[in-house]
Amino acid sequence: xxxxxxxxxxxxxxxxxxxxxxxxxxxxxxxxxxxxxxxxxxxxxxxxxxxxxxxxxxxxxxxxxxxxxxxxxxxxxxxxxxxxxxxxxxxxxxxxxxxxxxxxxxxxxxxxxxxxxxxxxxxxxxxxxxxxxxxxxxxxxxxxxxxxx
Numbered sequence: 001x002x003x004x005x006x007x008x009x010x011x012x013x014x015x016x017x018x019x020x021x022x023x024x025x026x027x028x029x030x031x032x033x034x035x036x037x038x039x040x041x042x043x044x045x046x047x048x049x050x051x052x053x054x055x056x057x058x059x060x061x062x063x064x065x066x067x068x069x070x071x072x073x074x075x076x077x078x079x080x081x082x083x084x085x086x087x088x089x090x091x092x093x094x095x096x097x098x099x100x101x102x103x104x105x106x107x108x109x110x111x112x113x114x115x116x117x118x119x120x121x122x123x124x125x126x127x128x129x130x131x132x133x134x135x136x137x138x139x140x141x142x143x144x145x146x147x148x149x
Contacts, residue, residue, distance in 0.1 A: 003111040012112040015103065031118040034107055038122025039129070041100045046130040048093035055086040 002013075010027040013020045014034070021027040104123075108116055 006111050006113050006116065008113045012110050012115060014107050014110050014112075014115060027114065031114050034104075034115055034118040035122035035125075037100065037107075038104060038119050039126035041097065041104060042123060042126025042130050044093065044097050044100065048090065048097055049131075051086065051090055051093065055090070 010021055010024050012027065012030070014030055019030070021030050104119055108119055
């Protein structure tokens, strides 16, 4: 029987019937795997956003003449064509990120408190490391494919 409320314990099934934990060691390894998967999700999302920003900047480089307002939301979508390599790569990265996001959602739906905490901490640490803007650049992205990202 599947749990329908949060529970705490080392016996959990994550994503697949073959991924069951029955000892503290296997439970800890599973939590570490969930944590690393979340960090990888944030890394891939950072790569996708950087690719999108790079293609926007190469299509319409910001003007260096003084006095103008630089707004990436006003860049035109001209250039590059409908089937350009950058759009195709962006679509592949979007698909990979969507699949990882849904796997994380399904892992949380195991309703195990440890899995929930590992996923949330992994997303937070991944965001801190890869997407918090610590390198001084401002990133503005208009489209966000996931309400939870």
